[in-house]
Amino acid sequence: xxxxxxxxxxxxxxxxxxxxxxxxxxxxxxxxxxxxxxxxxxxxxxxxxxxxxxxxxxxxxxxxxxxxxxxxxxxxxxxxxxxxxxxxxxxxxxxxxxxxxxxxxxxxxxxxxxxxxxxxxxxxxxxxxxxxxxxxxxxxxxxxxxxxxxxxxxxxxxxxxxxxxxxxxxxxxxxxxxxxxxxxxxxxxxxxxxxxxxxxxxxxxxxxxxxxxxxxxxxxxxxxxxxxxxxxxxxxxxxxxxxxxxxxxxxxxxxxxxxxxxxxxxxxxxxxxxxxxxxxxxxxxxxxxxxxxxxxxxxxxxxxxxxxxxxxxxxxxxx
Amino acid sequence: xxxxxxxxxxxxxxxxxxxxxxxxxxxxxxxxxxxxxxxxxxxxxxxxxxxxxxxxxxxxxxxxxxxxxxxxxxxxxxxxxxxxxxxxxxxxxxxxxxxxxxxxxxxxxxxxxxxxxxxxxxxxxxxxxxxxxxxxxxxxxxxxxxxxxxxxxxxxxxxxxxxxxxxxxxxxxxxxxxxxxxxxxxxxxxxxxxxxxxxxxxxxxxxxxxxxxxxxxxxxxxxxxxxxxxxxxxxxxxxxxxxxxxxxxxxxxx
Numbered sequence: 001x002x003x004x005x006x007x008x009x010x011x012x013x014x015x016x017x018x019x020x021x022x023x024x025x026x027x028x029x030x031x032x033x034x035x036x037x038x039x040x041x042x043x044x045x046x047x048x049x050x051x052x053x054x055x056x057x058x059x060x061x062x063x064x065x066x067x068x069x070x071x072x073x074x075x076x077x078x079x080x081x082x083x084x085x086x087x088x089x090x091x092x093x094x095x096x097x098x099x100x101x102x103x104x105x106x107x108x109x110x111x112x113x114x115x116x117x118x119x120x121x122x123x124x125x126x127x128x129x130x131x132x133x134x135x136x137x138x139x140x141x142x143x144x145x146x147x148x149x150x151x152x153x154x155x156x157x158x159x160x161x162x163x164x165x166x167x168x169x170x171x172x173x174x175x176x177x178x179x180x181x182x183x184x185x186x187x188x189x190x191x192x193x194x195x196x197x198x199x200x201x202x203x204x205x206x207x208x209x210x211x212x213x214x215x216x217x218x219x220x221x222x223x224x225x226x227x228x229x230x231x232x233x234x235x236x237x238x239x240x241x242x243x244x245x246x247x248x249x250x251x252x253x254x255x256x257x258x259x260x261x262x263x264x265x266x267x268x269x270x271x272x273x274x275x276x277x278x279x280x281x282x283x284x285x286x287x288x289x290x291x292x293x294x295x296x297x298x299x300x301x302x303x304x305x306x307x308x309x310x311x312x313x314x315x316x317x318x319x
Numbered sequence: 320x321x322x323x324x325x326x327x328x329x330x331x332x333x334x335x336x337x338x339x340x341x342x343x344x345x346x347x348x349x350x351x352x353x354x355x356x357x358x359x360x361x362x363x364x365x366x367x368x369x370x371x372x373x374x375x376x377x378x379x380x381x382x383x384x385x386x387x388x389x390x391x392x393x394x395x396x397x398x399x400x401x402x403x404x405x406x407x408x409x410x411x412x413x414x415x416x417x418x419x420x421x422x423x424x425x426x427x428x429x430x431x432x433x434x435x436x437x438x439x440x441x442x443x444x445x446x447x448x449x450x451x452x453x454x455x456x457x458x459x460x461x462x463x464x465x466x467x468x469x470x471x472x473x474x475x476x477x478x479x480x481x482x483x484x485x486x487x488x489x490x491x492x493x494x495x496x497x498x499x500x501x502x503x504x505x506x507x508x509x510x511x512x513x514x515x516x517x518x519x520x521x522x523x524x525x526x527x528x529x530x531x532x533x534x535x536x537x538x539x540x541x542x543x544x545x546x547x548x549x550x551x552x553x554x555x556x557x558x559x560x561x562x563x564x565x566x567x568x569x570x571x572x573x
Contacts, residue, residue: 002431172434175433175434175435175436176430176433176434179428179432179433179440179444180423180426180428180429180433180443180444180447181428181429181430181433182433183416183419183420184411184420184423185422186409186416187409187412187420187423190409190410190411190412191326191408191409193371193406193407194403194407194408194409194420195409195420196369196390196391196392197369197391197395197401197403197407198395198420198421198423198424198483198484198487199392199395199396199400199420199421199423199424199487200392201390201392202347202392202421208430212430259471298389304412304414304467305413306411307415307416307448307464307465308448
């Protein structure tokens with residue numbers, strides 16, 4: 001049986017890599033947005049896809065990362081990309097604090113609370129909390145990122161920054177999926193009583209899933225701030241969270257290729273149909289409904305993990 | 320030496336006293352059966368031992384240490400594994416992944432180790448996989464390793480649950496109606512597996528309605544009725560016990 005997936009992935013990566021040399025600045029920017037949402041989708045996928053936690057407030061962590069970068073960069077002129085780890089850290093710590101009391105909530109209850117979370121963050125930003133978020137105007141004048149002395153400013157430069165980071169994300173998250181941690185998330189998604197009864201600290205893993213997802217969303221926020229040079233609360237509204245949620249659901253919960261496809265469909269496709277402006281939301285809705293009926297696991301559901309076949313004498317030592 | 324001691328355990332659900340002042344000991348290396356009519360509180364006792372419920376009164380000692388206040392996953396880590404009355408597998412995951420769930424608590428690798436694929440993490444994964452396969456072979460379902468759990472026959476799903484419990488490396492295993500839904504052939508195989516578990520040095524406590532299994536496999540029985548213990552002894556003694564015959568086996572009509 002021949003597996004064509006590696007070929008498809010290679011063609012996709014090749015085409016993507018060459019795209020900025022053939023497309024105009026507008027379309028490169030569309031691809032940049034797709035990449036950014038792919039990263040956000042992948043980070044939400046840990047929480048929603050793997051752990052099965054209905055989290056619709058991911059934009060809150062995205063905002064925290066972006067604002068951390070914006071505030072520190074504009075106040076202290078620290079280079080933007082240096083702030084990426086800090087942006088991730090701030091979002092991660094926030095997730096730790098926020099998620100701990102709500103982590104035991106199930107399904108729709110968690111959904112409601114996380115929707116509340118993203119609204120609280122947005123409104124706090126509008127109200128200029130601590131006088132550092134710039135109110136509804138947001139923060140402008142964020143400096144351009146530099147990488148090894150190269151100043152990243154044009155869309156095609158950002159293309160390589162964003163998709164490079166997306167590639168690293170895919171690489172690391174793929175490993176994470178196929179590990180003790182990734183399996184633990186799947187166990188608690190499938191049946192958390194059985195998972196706990198099998199010795200898995202379910203509360204801990206739910207929390208860590210939130211933290212890992214938030215750290216990545218925070219780092220995506222850093223890139224977003226660098227790309228836009230101006231950020232405002234409206235960039236992180238509830239609708240953003242819904243888009244991320246839809247990317248994961250449409251593409252396939254727990255599936256990396258699925259989430260990337262989801263980002264292309266949800267963020268990229270509407271750009272193709274700009275002329276139908278209002279009708280596109282209708283089509284969008286219809287597709288979502290059709291999918292919930294005919295393909296509940298998403299367009300590209302995850303494939304089962306593969307484990308090496310049994311060794312002859314069952315020896316425990318690896319190569 | 321008693322591995323597990325229940326001391327005056329009481330659990331109420333509203334007005335219902337589900338478990339009423341129950342005390343018994345499980346000696347190390349024994350196969351003990353917990354029997355009683357439906358609704359006698361057997362599964363509640365199991366849920367108290369494994370920390371799914373908290374007792375209102377009384378204490379549970381495992382190896383001399385109170386486990387009354389520990390969360391379930393800690394109790395598993397200490398060496399108490401269980402299966403469920405209504406099978407609770409991870410139905411969409413493969414058989415080998417289900418068993419690996421049990422290995423989880425004996426592994427260490429976290430997020431960073433997994434992302435970096437450190438040598439220790441790789442060794443641990445390989446070892447866990449080998450141990451999981453060994454447990455599947457032990458209960459005899461190794462041929463189904465890559466099947467999705469929900470595709471197994473009912474009997475094999477029960478065996479898979481046992482394999483997952485064994486993979487946690489327990490000293491004590493609790494089986495809640497392991498023969499439920501099994502045919503005679505599968506039950507006979509199950510009895511062999513239960514004996515082999517004990518021969519590995521693992522103490523067994525089981526709930527079962529299949530009397531042939533109980534009488535054949537168990538060395539000691541505890542009988543519950545309406546949440547209270549009404550008898551305790553060897554299968555022979557229990558079969559003779561007037562109180563038990565009346566409450567559970569029914570009055571003889573011969």
